[in-house]
Amino acid sequence: MSSTQNSSLAPGLTIIPTMTSVTWVYFSVTFLAMVTCVLGMAGNSVVIWLLSFRVRRSPFCVYVLNLAVADLLFLLCMASLLSLETRPLFTSSTSSRVYEGMKRIKYFAYTAGLSLLTAISTQRCLSVLFPIWYKCHQPRHLSSVVCGALWALALLMNFLASFFCIRFWHPDENQCFQVDMVLSSLILGIFMPVMILSSTILLIQVRKNTLLRRRRPRRLFVVILASVFVFLTCSLPLGIYWFLLYWVGLPEDGRLLYICLSRFSSCLSSSANPVIYFLVGSQKSHRLRESLGAVLGRALRDEPEPEGRETPSVCTNDEI
Template identity: 30%
Template sequence: MVHCPVSLRANISIVLPSNQTDKMSSLSMFTISLHGLLSSIGIIENLLILGVVGFHVRRSVISVWILNLAASDLLATSSLPFFTLYMARGSTWTLGSTFCRIHSSIFFLNMFVSGFLLAAISMDRCLVVLRPVWAQNHRNVQLVGRICGVIWALAVVFTIPFYIFRDTIHQPNGKIQCYYNFARVLPADPFDLGHLCKQRKEALAFMKLFLSFLIPLLIIILSYAAVNTSLARRGHRRPFRFVRLVVAVVVSFVLCWAPYHFFIIMEVMAPSGHPAQRFAGKILPIAASISFLNSVLNPILYVFSCPDLCKKIRHSLGAVMESVLAEDLGEFGRRRSTAQSSISTTEIVLKQRNSITTFCLKGEDEEKNESLANPAEN
């Protein structure tokens, strides 16, 4: 298999003394446990949102946005256990190259979909405030559904390069890493492999930075700034819930995704073998884990901040528990009635048998008495 001249992650794996290895193993156990906890919380949250919003909430523009965001976050949190397995096995990938590409593509797909959806939701709220008449006439579920379809299609297109250049790389220390292999799909014309790998590496890093982070973040900030300016010009008071939600959305988006993009750019721009490159390579798995946290926070920010939806979730959970308890009680009642009916039936049959036996015995006694009374007839 052809690889780039300089291994992108060759300098990450180093031999540690025994005491440092013990410390790293303790840290790894904590990280693995944290991954498992985040994965469980994220899956439960997004499944709950999909179930409640999808089946118990009237279809609206907001519900369509929330459903698509929850679907993307559920996809990301569902893939997190495999990353946890990768860490639990000593940072070595054992699930094959094909699933390596699929797993990594899910991460990048969620990265693009989340950024595009957050930007679209911000623009939607901006249009509702700035152009209320246009929003009332043109803003509907069908339009938002088509926009979400375009967002998913664009995210899939932008994810294709990451699927192509993802591969399993065997390290000299025996570990297998699921990482980039920019030497795949080589051109037919003569080329410099080192220069080609460097170009592809930088292109994908800056594409992620601009398309999934900087541009959506700029749209989010400008949209909410326009909303704030419009409300201030009209003399309307900004509700505290709105301000809190805006600050939470921007802060969580920046805190979750900024470390990942920062260290990706550091690894790309630093010279090969430079301490900055080695440091970025070590921190990147942790930064990727932090970016997964955004899929756990989004349901809290966009859904649980709505009191009406929280009531629907509580009522839905209550209805589910009531139905389960009703089914259990009904099943218990049916079993009890069946047992009682079977007991009563058994008693009736036994009574009938006893009566028949008694009748037969009485008949035999009468026949014996008659034979003794009339011996001549015998």
């Protein structure tokens, strides 16, 4: 592989051209990541189509729709990056520019997905802690405004990083890397604690209500907690690997293995949400007979589920 590709992976990282055991692991995990990206893009595309045309739109459905768009964009960029890295003709300047562009868009999608998932868990936490306010006093189009603001914030942060890197520090890749690391620390330092705190509170409240009322938790809460857990276990390593590569003196083979494994786990995270929706929303008695829209609508339903009765298959909040 070319030196251009090697510098794009991480500072000081080179891929040994000989087929060592580490190289075999790299290409094997890359192949699995590509397959996961394809399946994840198909799943998120189905979710986007259903929420756009088949399922009644609620505030939470707006969040899920935007999260699916962010995951789809992330998987598309990741698949493009992996394809470019494994191409034998990756030495052209055009491919290098496309690679850098895809990498920036991937960071943009990752930031947007992280912030949207944080907003989802925070709003659900507020709905549990302050149910009267949430039901009676929340702004009607709050979810749409929050989603738009988070997309704009992610775009602004990535645009500033790209602008300063290309305009002032293009010859010095180390300075560009430091800018990315600062932005990553801001993103993870702000959104990650909020997500963990709100999800923990939500889990405690849901568990308490389940024990006191002897009722199954809402499917919506199960979806949120499962999505947050998958993100923290699978997608978080991609957000912190820059810190490990910069501060920890890992061997070259160790860096390569950590990068490919973190990419694969992040692809799993972005591909897992559609699976979570349909697993949580499906009912055993009708698992093979229901439409995908009915299953998805039930999973995202923001109302208590009646005991012993079938639940409606639409999102039933007020915002259309």
